[in-house]
Amino acid sequence: MVNFNGDLLETSEAKLNLENRGYKYGDALFETLRVVNGKIFFLEDHYFRLMSSMRILRMDIPMNFTMEFFEEEILKTIKANPSFNNSARIRLNVDRGDGGKYLPDDNSKPSFNIVAEPLQNLFYQVNPFEDYRVDLYKDFYVSPGLLSGLKSNNKVIQVIGSIYAKENNLSNCLVLNTDKSIIEGLNGNLFLVKGESIKTPPLEDGCLKGVMRKQILSLLHNNPNYDIEEASISPFELQKADELFITNTIVGIQSIGSYRKKKYANTVAVDILNKLNARLRLGS
Known part of the structure; x- marks a missing residue:
């Protein structure tokens, strides 16, 4: 129904x-x-x-x-x-x-x-990530602005980007804006971990104003173990990162296993996911 x-x-x-x-x-x-x-x-x-x-x-x-x-x-x-x-x-x-x-x-x-x-699970799960491969999607770019942050039915880039990913045996692609900064994955917001620092693109760069993005930022701003920053991400930073993960309301957190020859861990992503589930169980 x-x-x-x-x-x-x-x-x-x-x-x-x-x-x-x-x-x-x-x-x-x-x-x-x-x-x-x-x-x-x-x-x-x-x-x-x-x-x-x-x-x-x-x-x-x-x-x-x-x-x-x-x-x-x-x-x-x-x-x-x-x-x-x-x-x-x-x-x-x-x-x-x-x-x-x-x-x-x-x-x-x-x-x-x-x-x-x-859906199968009541709360968010730690998803397999070792085989979760991504690359840049560079056929089309997002022009930053109010419209780029909307969850509208105009998802042409996400559709053809997903086809491109399947054709190239990728799990996902990272989307760039017209300034060639990475703004998000095809199906969620992007976070980059380097040591104790965590970075996610600002809304001004053209990424989706994600609901899960907001939840993760809230958790991180109250956590003394991490330094959180909303700042542009260059493709060159991907090779130096310790972790990359994508967030959305349905999956929660999806860690990325590799970008080209670079491989990543998921320690921080699991820690954040556990804190997110704890918050949900408490009903806050």
């Missing part, structure tokens, strides 16, 4: 109109959330990122689009899929509705849909 503007429908019945602007122009936003035992991880962060993104795209926000409204609709969708009750991945999609060319016919009636998929 999927949730289509509040109505629960069989997947076969939930069909988008060909005039849907998310389909025609990528005029849509989405949030990917993790739900465990009826609790939506980082709901407030997801909600405020969505509202901020809607304002940037000049979407009118209906009065009923409150955090409580989306929480209720997400949990309603989970309950309609009983096998997903313990742990689920949610995609909440908001688009500008139907009609118009580049100029919308009506900007006041955004629509939403919610799709759930089962």
